[in-house]
Amino acid sequence: MKFKNLLFISTSLLIFGACSSDDLQIDVPDTDTEQPEGEDPEEEQVPGNNAPEAFNLITLDNGAADIDLNPLLTWSSATDPDGDELTYKLLLDITASPETILAEDITATEFSITEGLERNKVYYWKVVANDGNGGKTESTEIFSFSTKGYTFSETALTANAEFSKRRNHSITEFNGKLWMIGGQNDNSNYKDVWSSVDGKTWKLVAEDPFGFGGKNNHTAIVFKNKFWIIGGGFSDIWSSTNGIDWVRNDLSGPFGSREGHSTLVYDNKLWVIGGTKVTEQMNDVWYSEDGITWTEAASSTQFSPRTDHTTVVFNDKMYLMGGTTIQDFSPLFYNDIYTSTDGINWTEVATESVFEIRANHTSLVYDNKMWVIGGWQAVTNQETMEQDVVSFADVWYSDNGTQWNKLSGSDSYTGRLGHASTVFENKILISGGLNIDQDDNLRSHYNDVWVIE
Incomplete structure (x- = not known):
């Protein structure tokens, strides 16, 4: 109060x-x-x-x-x-x-x-x-x-979780537990399901519930008392009542193959926004009242086509943030923010302070604020004409979408993209991801878990 x-x-x-x-x-x-x-x-x-x-x-x-x-x-x-x-x-x-x-x-x-x-x-x-x-x-x-x-933990809740190191996975709270699904590293695509009651200790509960192919760069969300997995290089839609047993609701969703999209629950509907369809970045918006029958709200919106963006529901609005697209064979990154109350009409927020351009970040709502965590960017160096790559270790929050504040980080936490984050037991949990160290030409995947509270 x-x-x-x-x-x-x-x-x-x-x-x-x-x-x-x-x-x-x-x-x-x-x-x-x-x-x-x-x-x-x-x-x-x-x-x-x-x-x-x-x-x-x-x-x-x-x-x-x-x-x-x-x-x-x-x-x-x-x-x-x-x-x-x-x-x-x-x-x-x-x-x-x-x-x-x-x-x-x-x-x-x-x-x-x-x-x-x-x-x-x-x-x-x-x-x-x-x-x-x-x-x-x-x-x-x-x-x-x-x-x-707010404090960022100085050490990881666990530095080496039971699941393997990965990026582009999902972690979601469902029925009082945490559920980690899928992901990939440079050698493997995963489709396993792990659960945890505390974020520290994890148990494998299903090895291969999704059939052919891995499950990465998908979205995971709770809607109408079910756990939903949408897309991830494919157009399939899955649901579960217990996190272990999964039913394929649609082999080929009407929005087609989709990855790097975002999903949220708003106005008692499930929404799918943007992402990559085969090789094309999209700015379309779809919704469903049951997860099975889908309606296209808009085939093209005010925000530009993009993938690896994020969306949240805050103050009775949908917010879309950041992302990337391919332009002239190079990635173009964003830090723009758009809002909508109907999925059709989107208005850009006139930000006064904001995070740097990025994609493959995570966003959530915690303590009546919106949060943006990590991600990466690749910007052309005008002197060398090469791409300067940055993996962000930063955390930003805002109570209005206009002014963003940067949280003091942890010295031992490493910048990353394709990580997963969620709110659990009144804390933010961050897990996994990929760090790209351009100077040393290293790519490091993680299976750690960190806490903000």
Whole structure:
């Protein structure tokens, strides 16, 4: 929740000049005596009643930093001279004199905040002891604390997972587990399925559920209580109710062979957007209400044909980001962002700060923000006329699509493309991918798992 600024409500008398003595008379309302939000009406103290004795806040320590979003606040027990039973009221917000009531009628001397705090915010808090007879005493001080920001793990959750090193695979949460499917390296195409309950330990659950050919550069998504796999060099569509047993719903989807496309769920429909069809980059949009029957929403849209882009649903809109296409036999990369509410009409976002041009990145929504992770670019060096290749290790996030912030990374995390990422147990997990080291002429695949939280 975002804490509101509390303003005292006042009533202003509006006096209208009369045009004639026959004008309609306007009744002036009585003065508003309603108490401002967050304040108690004045309680008349019982004659002879004594207010509670002074008491102190204990934890969190005043000025504490890098605090989790669900902290426990504690204070000392107040003593009442009259022996009255005391309750406590906790006030917390982002102003130095907190007025927002977070909880009241507390009988214990602690309170655990279970939701609502924002990252990178300074919060102020105090406690009021109430004896029920009009006697009140505030804590001797107002304390503050600041919540933590996002952190990229310094070491991998696992540096060598049970599945082999690969790129262009998928990792998806389904039925409370993580599922890793397919992918490729420079020597093999994979069609295996692995599952994990924690992202650290993985178990092979199906070796060859998709028949002929590998399953890479596909999309994986949950839609209407089923797990769906779409395309990946082929035009087939598969679904599963358990992640292990798979049914082919369509041998040749109406959008044809597709890889490097994106898939999302929006408006209770499953959408397939762009990608490569055989050798041609597309900017078409398709949707289905059941995953079986598909309708073409647009054969060509406002964004240019592309592949290896990403799409997410954010603030009730579809967002498309980045990608690449082949132009004059060379890759052309993008960092443009488009939005749509119908899949037909797409509007480019006027970004003020944004990530560099890239493709084969991943995108997701986490903590009410859009995230773009890694990817690569190849840009022609105007001096040598050769392609300068970069594998990105960066992470970007935005709460509006216009302004993007770069997260401080981990020194031991290596740039990569064709990796997989997902949100699991309120964390971002990143796994696998390919690093291209142009200077040393090396291509390195990974099977590690990293965490952002």
